[in-house]
Amino acid sequence: MTGLPHSKPHAVVIGSGFGGLAAAVRLGARGYQTTVLEQLDAPGGRAYVFRQDGFTFDAGPTIITAPFLLEDLWRLCDRRLEDDIDLRPLDPFYRIRFHDGSVLDCSNDDAAMAAQINQFAPGDVAGYTAFLKASEAIYDVAFTRLAHQPFDSWGDMLRLLPELVRLGSYRSIYGLASNYVKHPRLRFALSFHPLFVGGNPFTTTSIYGLIAFLERRWGVHFAIGGTGRIVAGLVDLIRGQGGRLRFDARVAGITTSGRRVNGVRLASGETIAADIVVSNADSAATYGDLLPAAARRRWTDAKIARAEYSMSLFVWYFGTDRQYPDVPHHTILVGERYRELLRDIFDRKILAEDFSLYLHRPTATDPSLAPSGCDAFYVLSPVPHLGGNTDWTTAAEPYRQAIANHLSATLLPDLARHVVTSRIMTPLDFRDRLSAHAGAAFGLAPALTQSAWFRPHNRSEEVDGLYLVGAGTHPGAGVPGVLSSARVLDTVVPDAAFFKR
Numbered sequence: 001m002t003g004l005p006h007s008k009p010h011a012v013v014i015g016s017g018f019g020g021l022a023a024a025v026r027l028g029a030r031g032y033q034t035t036v037l038e039q040l041d042a043p044g045g046r047a048y049v050f051r052q053d054g055f056t057f058d059a060g061p062t063i064i065t066a067p068f069l070l071e072d073l074w075r076l077c078d079r080r081l082e083d084d085i086d087l088r089p090l091d092p093f094y095r096i097r098f099h100d101g102s103v104l105d106c107s108n109d110d111a112a113m114a115a116q117i118n119q120f121a122p123g124d125v126a127g128y129t130a131f132l133k134a135s136e137a138i139y140d141v142a143f144t145r146l147a148h149q150p151f152d153s154w155g156d157m158l159r160l161l162p163e164l165v166r167l168g169s170y171r172s173i174y175g176l177a178s179n180y181v182k183h184p185r186l187r188f189a190l191s192f193h194p195l196f197v198g199g200n201p202f203t204t205t206s207i208y209g210l211i212a213f214l215e216r217r218w219g220v221h222f223a224i225g226g227t228g229r230i231v232a233g234l235v236d237l238i239r240g241q242g243g244r245l246r247f248d249a250r251v252a253g254i255t256t257s258g259r260r261v262n263g264v265r266l267a268s269g270e271t272i273a274a275d276i277v278v279s280n281a282d283s284a285a286t287y288g289d290l291l292p293a294a295a296r297r298r299w300t301d302a303k304i305a306r307a308e309y310s311m312s313l314f315v316w317y318f319g320t321d322r323q324y325p326d327v328p329h330h331t332i333l334v335g336e337r338y339r340e341l342l343r344d345i346f347d348r349k350i351l352a353e354d355f356s357l358y359l360h361r362p363t364a365t366d367p368s369l370a371p372s373g374c375d376a377f378y379v380l381s382p383v384p385h386l387g388g389n390t391d392w393t394t395a396a397e398p399y400r401q402a403i404a405n406h407l408s409a410t411l412l413p414d415l416a417r418h419v420v421t422s423r424i425m426t427p428l429d430f431r432d433r434l435s436a437h438a439g440a441a442f443g444l445a446p447a448l449t450q451s452a453w454f455r456p457h458n459r460s461e462e463v464d465g466l467y468l469v470g471a472g473t474h475p476g477a478g479v480p481g482v483l484s485s486a487r488v489l490d491t492v493v494p495d496a497a498f499f500k501r
Helices: 018-029 069-074 110-120 122-143 154-166 173-182 184-191 193-197 206-218 227-240 283-290 301-306 339-348 392-410 427-432 479-492 495-499
Strands: 008-014 033-036 049-052 055-058 085-087 094-097 105-106 222-223 244-246 251-257 258-268 269-272 274-279 312-322 330-333 357-360 375-383 419-427 467-469
Touching: 008 258, 018 033, 018 227, 018 274, 018 479, 033 069, 033 375, 049 227, 055 227, 055 375, 069 094, 069 375, 069 419, 085 173, 085 330, 094 184, 105 110, 105 184, 105 193, 110 122, 122 173, 122 206, 173 184, 173 206, 184 206, 193 206, 227 244, 227 339, 251 283, 258 274, 269 339, 283 301, 301 419, 312 392, 312 427, 375 392, 392 419, 392 427
Parallel strands: 008 033, 008 274, 033 244, 094 330, 274 467
Antiparallel strands: 049 055, 085 222, 094 105, 251 258, 258 269, 312 375, 312 419, 330 357, 357 375
């Protein structure tokens, strides 16, 4: 088994998504020698960057809602985030466009929000304000106090239960919103956020109501150069610490000695020794594909198969030879069906003919992401994971065409004539390219019974020396969630001096 010639304890990090990169920075700051192994040809994982025909497309995350988590990583390296990354606050955060063409521009401007709500639901203005107070109360507990706390034992969960009950976490986020406002459009606007992390608002715990306050408290930001610029900045931090990154390095297995990990085995056959291993891979894949079945007692193949997984995504990246200046940075296009469409996606797992969409136009903020006079876009549609029977090898192009027709009829007139570059991502890509179980874009679904202690732990329950970060572990998906999962390592990973005894 090969290793590195160094005196520091060696931490191998599997995967270079935000969780893996943040973990490497934190471990490097604590005295570990780090090696990050990435199966793709460049860093980022779901935050990979596609470049083609002069256009730059962020493959996945597009917004930053908790910049202080990034500032903390730069501070650990005695650097300042603002010296490397230009984060621009967005106003509005996003525009919600309903099927009849009416819009709601969401921001942290209280007067502007109240004026808009008063136009279509005057009786809900007070309820909206009360919802925001409830969101803040949830944030103060679920994010400020619990997102960075490990849930290693059932006792940790028991201590949390009174708070969860007090906050009404047994309700869905849609149920929480409905408790405060009556108009269906406002109920949507206050409860759709779990779709950003792979959950159904009608079943996802109301704990995710914290996102509304998170956005208002810290704002919604975009990095000039794209989210990939943040990835590049994190890579630079790791290399500045003396850490290494290897690309085209697919991990085929986590090796053990007794009940402790001792390294990893690559698909090439190479083995790399490690004192600890941190997996930023999909948690179901970490246990189901990388750790031998004989080493697993809780996350057995049967339990992995029974678990509930998030939706997947269909994403179309495209560039146009003209600009659409009336289209804001973020637009959410809500279809005429909502609850029934989500049932099709999450319960029936069928690909419906209709859709609701998220349209990202980064060139509204950063024109450098496209050639002069052009626009870069991606449009995202929530779709079932591969537990359904959709054949994406034949369904992808007709589905893309249907989305293109809808965009042309609503926001992007004469679109087909102006598209000059195009690529798609389907659930097959999430499975085959990103090693996501069932092609689920966000790993385990954010259900209450799959949260905190019920989720795969940050410190593995199966073997010593294995740690998990990313969407599939605590606290969950989304950039703030995966960055927080790396912060949990400060509590559960021993100091580097432990290995020098």
